[in-house]
Amino acid sequence: MFKILNKLYFISIIIFLFSFYLFSQESLKKEVGNEFIPVPPLTGRVVDLTNTLTNNEIQALSKKLENLEKEKGSQIVVLLIPTTGIDSIEEYSIRVAEKWKIGRAGVDDGVILIVAKQDRKLRIEVGYGLEGAIPDVIAKRIIEEIIVPEFKKGNFYSGIDQGIDAIIALIKGEELPLEKVQKDSNPSLFLIFGPTVASFILHFFINTLLAILITTLVFSIFGIISYGFSLELLGLIFIMSIVGVTWYRTRGFGNGGGSSNGGFSGGGGSFGGGGASGSW
Amino acid sequence: MNKKIIQFLLLIFIGFGFGNCGYNEIQRKDEAVKASWAEVLNQYKRRADLIPQLVKVVEGFAIQEREVLIQVTEARSKVGTIQATPELINNPEAFRKFQQAQGELSNALQRLMVVVERYPQLKSDQNFRDLQAQIEGTENRIAVARRRYIEAVQDYNTTIRIFPNVITAKIFGYTEKPQFQVDNPEQLEKPPEIEFKRK
Numbered sequence: 001m002f003k004i005l006n007k008l009y010f011i012s013i014i015i016f017l018f019s020f021y022l023f024s025q026e027s028l029k030k031e032v033g034n035e036f037i038p039v040p041p042l043t044g045r046v047v048d049l050t051n052t053l054t055n056n057e058i059q060a061l062s063k064k065l066e067n068l069e070k071e072k073g074s075q076i077v078v079l080l081i082p083t084t085g086i087d088s089i090e091e092y093s094i095r096v097a098e099k100w101k102i103g104r105a106g107v108d109d110g111v112i113l114i115v116a117k118q119d120r121k122l123r124i125e126v127g128y129g130l131e132g133a134i135p136d137v138i139a140k141r142i143i144e145e146i147i148v149p150e151f152k153k154g155n156f157y158s159g160i161d162q163g164i165d166a167i168i169a170l171i172k173g174e175e176l177p178l179e180k181v182q183k184d185s186n187p188s189l190f191l192i193f194g195p196t197v198a199s200f201i202l203h204f205f206i207n208t209l210l211a212i213l214i215t216t217l218v219f220s221i222f223g224i225i226s227y228g229f230s231l232e233l234l235g236l237i238f239i240m241s242i243v244g245v246t247w248y249r250t251r252g253f254g255n256g257g258g259s260s261n262g263g264f265s266g267g268g269g270s271f272g273g274g275g276a277s278g279s280w
Numbered sequence: 281m282n283k284k285i286i287q288f289l290l291l292i293f294i295g296f297g298f299g300n301c302g303y304n305e306i307q308r309k310d311e312a313v314k315a316s317w318a319e320v321l322n323q324y325k326r327r328a329d330l331i332p333q334l335v336k337v338v339e340g341f342a343i344q345e346r347e348v349l350i351q352v353t354e355a356r357s358k359v360g361t362i363q364a365t366p367e368l369i370n371n372p373e374a375f376r377k378f379q380q381a382q383g384e385l386s387n388a389l390q391r392l393m394v395v396v397e398r399y400p401q402l403k404s405d406q407n408f409r410d411l412q413a414q415i416e417g418t419e420n421r422i423a424v425a426r427r428r429y430i431e432a433v434q435d436y437n438t439t440i441r442i443f444p445n446v447i448t449a450k451i452f453g454y455t456e457k458p459q460f461q462v463d464n465p466e467q468l469e470k471p472p473e474i475e476f477k478r479k
Binding site: 007010014090091094136137139140141201202205271272273274276277 | 282285286288289290409413414416418420424
């Protein structure tokens with residue numbers, strides 16, 4: 001009886017300390033403040049929430065943008081919304097950029113064309129990596145000389161299409177890395193080799209399967225705390241804990257890499273607030 | 281056998297659980313603050329570099345607006361006298377002065393842009409429009425860089441205050457970094473005065 005109580009006491013101290021750790025480590029994700037107009041989901045390369053463009057026009061634009069990405073790797077997206085609410089178009093635009101992460105990570109070659117139709121305002125948001133190809137002055141000129149004249153006549157598709165053509169031409173003239181750049185992932189080495197070591201040690205005390213499970217569980221928790229929920233990371237942890245008990249038995253171990261699903265998504269590019277705005 | 285496991289697990293939890301008491305995290309966030317501050321300085325410098333050209337172009341069309349032009353030039357000089365270094369964030373007084381000087385430059389620029397509105401020839405000059413695009417772009421970049429600095433400092437300050445990191449921070453001498461204040465709370469109450477010169 002006594003022994004059991006002792007054990008319980010012991011275990012509850014462990015749990016208490018551990019939960020202390022859990023709660024003291026704040027999530028690294030930032031809380032976005034009260035948004036009047038939320039950033040819409042990235043449903044495609046052309047997101048039109050104003051019903052301005054026809055389906056054919058949207059498809060034609062998307063095809064053009066897709067071809068650019070295939071050819072140069074850069075991503076351009078177009079967003080039409082009724083209004084940016086209490087945010088200025090610049091404030092709203094950078095929020096969209098930070099959420100959608102258009103352009104390749106590390107290369108940061110993304111461009112977002114935002115049209116706030118009711119506000120009669122538009123903006124070209126340029127990623128860090130394209131600030132040389134599309135300086136603010138040029139972005140302003142594209143807006144003033146190409147897009148706005150068309151918008152003033154009510155030709156929204158034409159304005160957007162020609163503006164996109166101009167942007168594409170600038171990007172094509174730019175030297176950019178050719179291959180698909182892998183996102184620079186550097187999960188702490190602790191999370192990669194920790195499971196290996198831990199499961200290796202553990203499996204001397206308890207059976208192999210239990211060792212793998214416990215190790216995976218513990219390190220997964222650390223992984224989720226530090227990096228958020230990431231299936232790739234959890235898979236890696238699991239695999240590494242298996243490696244821990246099998247490495248001296250088998251040489252050569254193939255990792256199955258998960259490929260991302262189809263459909264369009266941002267490449268992880270960042271933005272610094274460059275670009276230009278205009279109105280019509 | 282059981283006791284061994286529990287001891288071992290306890291070791292793991294304590295060892296990894298308090299995870300070097302946040303030392304690594306503090307390092308990471310300190311670096312993040314430094315990086316975002318460097319970006320803020322970068323953009324402020326970019327703005328300061330654009331101003332001489334701007335003044336020159338405006339002078340070409342609106343020389344009579346001497347007062348506003350002088351204000352802008354002086355505000356820019358004042359900013360130049362403060363050493364804009366990464367070390368600024370370790371000196372709260374210097375930081376405050378720096379922020380104030382930049383705020384005055386922003387105000388002077390705004391007044392200039394209001395004045396420019398009354399000179400259609402100036403407004404349609406291509407040189408001027410290019411400069412205006414660059415300045416607007418830079419102002420936006422400044423705003424973004426400031427916001428990211430504020431977030432980085434918030435994150436860092438919180439990290440060194442929570443337990444158990446607060447102990448580590450005290451041991452290694454990590455103190456709170458200064459935060460951007462609203463520039464001039466009193467001035468916010470007053471609407472900006474706009475002088476109309478009679479031609």
